[in-house]
Amino acid sequence: MTQDPPPFDLKHAREAFATSARLHGEATRRGAAALTPDDFDRLRAADAAHVAALREGRIEDAIHADDDFHRVLLDAAGDPDLRVSVDLLLPRLHRMDLWIFTRKAFSAGDNTHPEIIAALQAGDVDTAVDLVQRSHSEAGEALSAALERT
Template sequence: MPVPQTGGAPARELLRDNVYASLRDAIVDGTLAPGERLRDTEIEAWLGVSRTPIREALLRLERAGLVISHPGRATIVAPFDDATTHHAQQIAASMHELAARMAVPALSPDHVTQMRRANAEFAASIADGDTEAALRADDRFHDVLVRAGGNPMISDVLETVTPLLRRVERLRFGSFAAHDSVTQHDAIVDAAAAGDAELTARLCRENWLSLGSARG
């Protein structure tokens, strides 16, 4: 078929995704605090977009557990909630467990090097008290197995549940408990390097279930 000459649909998708990402990141990093009211007019002024992509983004954030909508009244940033966090942990743990089980047989020495490097950066960031850098390094560490696993649907699921957990991780990675994650990562790399897919999968699951409660 001929290539369409109009690019309206991709542009709309990009706009909607950008609004979602901006709101998601502001919630995760605490710029928009738990319980804060989200007003369409204020978001319009902030992001310079119309109400339609804002409402679409808010619906998506509600499905991810980051906002709560009270029809006819208000939409607010979701408070920390242990039950919701635990549900997200269960999904994330299962996805990372599956990714690890699929990835280990396909791992190369370079994959293992990437994981060790990411964990070294993770440990250094925690020692420096740089929570943002620690989160980025943690993402790089786990992403090695997710990408090597080769199942794009795992990434799609994780994109939905991970932002909710990022708020909890910000608390954990700013505390002494974060050092436990460094040790857990080391054990994951050792198991992966040894080619033990089942042990790697179990350790990944335990790592994601160890975040603790929403109150840190």
């Protein structure tokens, strides 16, 4: 049975995105060696969908495409506990992602997906992990900073 997530205090945005950064970083580290050519195709397709959705102002589609991108890495990691942990956090993150991705749609922001793909293809797992973790952490920091200004 799917339920709406409980109310979320936005003051915890920094912590939620830091947790997300750690989980997705671990998925990237564990899954990197298992990525196949089909996985790289899925990563590129998810990134293309993400970029198109942002360009066209389709925020929820951009969020789902970003989820699809990171889901490839979670799938490759093959760790059901890691997947459950991410899935438990996603409803709360999606609430905050609406602000983050709306901001990205109106200003050319960083899209680290191409760099992540390039690092993974080059076998540079540490750089890929750093990029994944940084993108999640910076999102939480940006939202937290905006909340502190209000």
